[in-house]
Amino acid sequence: MPVLYLDAPPLKDDSEATLLVQVQGVIAEYERAKIAERNRRGKLYRARTGEIVYRLVPYGYRRIPTSPARPSHVEIYEPEAIVMRRIFDDFVAGGLSIRRIIRGLYEDGVPSPTGIAVWSTACISQMLGNPTFKGTARYNRHQAVPPTTGRKSTRTVLRPAEEWIEIPVPAIVSEEIFDAAQRVARTHALFSPRRARPGEWLLRRLVVCGHCGVTTFCQGHKREKGPRYYVCNRRRPLDAGGFERACPQPSIRAQALEALVWEQLRQALLRPEILLKGEAALGARIGATDDDLLNAQLKRLDRRLQQTNGERRRVVDLYQMQAIELAEFQARHGEVLERQRQLEQQRMELVSQHKELAINNRLAQRIGAFADRVRQGLDALDFEQRQKLVRLLVERVRVTGPTVEIHVRIPLDEPPPNDPVRRSNSDNPGGSGPVSNQFRLRSLGRVVLREDGQDHAARDSGRQQGGTQAAHRTLL
Numbered sequence: 001m002p003v004l005y006l007d008a009p010p011l012k013d014d015s016e017a018t019l020l021v022q023v024q025g026v027i028a029e030y031e032r033a034k035i036a037e038r039n040r041r042g043k044l045y046r047a048r049t050g051e052i053v054y055r056l057v058p059y060g061y062r063r064i065p066t067s068p069a070r071p072s073h074v075e076i077y078e079p080e081a082i083v084m085r086r087i088f089d090d091f092v093a094g095g096l097s098i099r100r101i102i103r104g105l106y107e108d109g110v111p112s113p114t115g116i117a118v119w120s121t122a123c124i125s126q127m128l129g130n131p132t133f134k135g136t137a138r139y140n141r142h143q144a145v146p147p148t149t150g151r152k153s154t155r156t157v158l159r160p161a162e163e164w165i166e167i168p169v170p171a172i173v174s175e176e177i178f179d180a181a182q183r184v185a186r187t188h189a190l191f192s193p194r195r196a197r198p199g200e201w202l203l204r205r206l207v208v209c210g211h212c213g214v215t216t217f218c219q220g221h222k223r224e225k226g227p228r229y230y231v232c233n234r235r236r237p238l239d240a241g242g243f244e245r246a247c248p249q250p251s252i253r254a255q256a257l258e259a260l261v262w263e264q265l266r267q268a269l270l271r272p273e274i275l276l277k278g279e280a281a282l283g284a285r286i287g288a289t290d291d292d293l294l295n296a297q298l299k300r301l302d303r304r305l306q307q308t309n310g311e312r313r314r315v316v317d318l319y320q321m322q323a324i325e326l327a328e329f330q331a332r333h334g335e336v337l338e339r340q341r342q343l344e345q346q347r348m349e350l351v352s353q354h355k356e357l358a359i360n361n362r363l364a365q366r367i368g369a370f371a372d373r374v375r376q377g378l379d380a381l382d383f384e385q386r387q388k389l390v391r392l393l394v395e396r397v398r399v400t401g402p403t404v405e406i407h408v409r410i411p412l413d414e415p416p417p418n419d420p421v422r423r424s425n426s427d428n429p430g431g432s433g434p435v436s437n438q439f440r441l442r443s444l445g446r447v448v449l450r451e452d453g454q455d456h457a458a459r460d461s462g463r464q465q466g467g468t469q470a471a472h473r474t475l476l
Helices: 015-048 078-092 099-108 120-128 176-191 252-270 273-286 292-320 326-359 363-375 383-393 419-428
Strands: 063-065 075-076 136-139 142-147 155-158 163-168 207-209 217-219 230-231 394-400 403-408 447-449 455-457
Touching: 015 163, 078 099, 078 176, 078 230, 120 176, 163 207, 163 292, 230 252, 252 383, 252 403, 326 403, 383 394, 419 455
Parallel strands: 207 394
Antiparallel strands: 063 075, 136 163, 142 155, 217 230, 394 403, 403 447, 447 455
């Protein structure tokens, strides 16, 4: 279909008119590209100053447009924020899966953000991983690039993390609860019960090949009572990258290994002096170490203080450039200073608490109290409860030939008095409550229990993911 211009002669009859239209089209395309570039630069500048430049905000917030008193920002919408806190609490402290959370919301008549009666699993999963709810919105995360196929004009990919812009917003949940939700999500993905027979594989995803250092897979039998094995993922030459790189570790009989690990774990819980001996040996070797949990909290506070200092400098820059009035500058600057004062006070409290813990370390009493709680119902646990207890206490089981190393971690911190996890554990001391959700785990080490019954330990640095707050210290 031809294009007709009302203010120009027909193009087919005038070559000069055709040239003019073509030049105008080129200039229009150039101007369009410049407008898009200016618009993007303006949005990036406003986002770096802490302004919310996008229209759609997450569930639980409302965007307040720009006004003479204050630029655009978000505020917590409390009716929806209550729902978000419930979702995080059910997922972290309640130990519920995403589908059970959706069922509970449907039964209580809570509509989804789009007004539908049933929430989608993708919606809940994205919400649990959105850092906006802990007080940090992100902008400039994606970019459009040319497509790899001819189906679409562009495709969206993630930018490098250093190009992301973090915008401070009011937090609906604490940073600790948000981080705990990420660990619980990884735990759910790691120990998903799909394609696993009930009552089998006590050490699923916990057995590590000592030769290759990779996690083994479960190889069952067609018959329910047939032999079961834990097999290294590099046992097959094609998976290892060649016959010369195949793992020489033989397949591990699951029944024998599970019986050995459970018995050794039971003996360790009944004799907590094993763990104390490893703690004493580690302390004699490397001296008293700082509490990892408090160190992590101090690092988070330091990061938030740095963000607050950056926000204060940006507010001052805006006032110096005469982008905001004096009244607005005083209000925003006062808010930032008050937030900075609160963070500094929290940091001072953590430092004093750190010193107190370094002086008054009641590790022996805490280990003994945990062993007392567990041993009362240890022998009465069914398979599912044993599996939860093993996943709570065992970091990994490393098998090298005939040698079995059990890397143990012990939950030392008591849950709050009104915590449902504490109530469930008081009814069942064996630990049938949610695993690695509410407990704050502090690893006692790598207490290595070998088949010969001797206790060994080895130094193992690095943090593990094992609970709402996980700070691990290695033993031996």
